[in-house]
Amino acid sequence: MGRIIIFTGKGGVGKTSVAAAHAIASADEGKKTLLASADMAHNLGDIFETEVGRHIKKVRENLFLLELDPDMLMKEEFPNVNKAITSLMGSSGAALGKDGNNFMIPGFENLFSLMKIKDIYESGEYDRIIVDCAPTGETLSLLKLPELLTWYMEKFFPVGKVMVRVLAPVSKVKYKVTLPTHQAMNEIEEMHGQMVLLQELLKNPEVCSVRLVCVPEKMVVEETKRNYMYLSLYDYQVDGVFINRILPEDTGSEFMNRWRDIQKKYIDELERVFVDVPVTKIPWYSKEVRGKEAIERLARDVLKTPNLFKINVQREKETYDVIDGGYCLSIRLPGAEADKVNVTVHDMDVDIKVNNYNRCIPLPNTLRGARVTDVYFQEDILRICLKVEERM
């Protein structure tokens, strides 16, 4: 089975450098590796000091580079998905733009990069696909897209399991939805299937994991912790944290030694937060990480562990347990503050909102119409107790 590793973190912390070093370490193990950039501000070319484009380029034995171009992918490789989106736009006024082409979900076009990664994975051509992503916010928006779109399609159109779920007669009045034509429906149905498969792939911890890159500074540490929590909310597996730019023990300067002490404080904090996740420390080099030699050095210094690509499932998925009088839905949300989490149930979904991020989880049939009887945290696990009223 192939492997996909996604790198993300705050802007400028070293995501591309660490992703590139992983790609070199992987290729050196004799595994055919693709390093793909899903950051629109591509810079694999800079770092490898070569031209990289929209087509896969071999740069050394077992190592290939690709800069994903969502616009080109949309037009040339996924025209049907594009058509489906246009149908969605024409039919629903609720979530979709009516201004011609723009789907009102920011960064929506990047979905095509994910779809391309799925196609490359399924081709079986590469043993490992390493994805260098944009900074945190953009990547989170990207990673929640497949689920969000599936949810919209199920909510507003009679696709997939929605045959049973959608309230067709009600929908027009309630959601101001006009159902699309038969042919458009097929396209939407097809896209729905693709989104479900995409989610299955990206959320399968045996295949795909996310690695976080950070530096030991307050703002970055705070963002890294939140990122971990949001990724858990969306059910992604985080299996590595890389603390970059660590100063040496004795810098020889009082000024820098003070900074090193500050760094230590944040390194300790990160190690406390990520107790279950392997944490790797990367020194601050006196030169930029640029060119193959610099990346090789980074790979050699910190990534030469036999377990670097080992699949290490850290946690169970969302679970439902039977409790007295109902069910309990458990979701791991490391570091979440209880008073920032808001849980509501709307007939068919549990809606979990943490700060500005929310996730709607469709309820299984038996829990349709359930009400929340209790919400609490047990360590890092959010427990939502649900009860279905007895029907007479």
Ligand SMILES: Nc1ncnc2c1ncn2[C@@H]1O[C@H](COP(=O)(O)OP(=O)(O)OP(=O)(O)O)[C@@H](O)[C@H]1O
């Ligand atoms: N350990 C390190 N020591 C010295 N320089 C480093 C180190 N890690 C990264 N750099 C340098 O820091 C800069 C940013 O690194 P990089 O491009 O990998 O970050 P990024 O997180 O991908 O940035 P962006 O958010 O812009 O994509 C680069 O100039 C890189 O050479």
Ligand SMILES: [Mg+2]
């Ligand atoms: Mg980068």
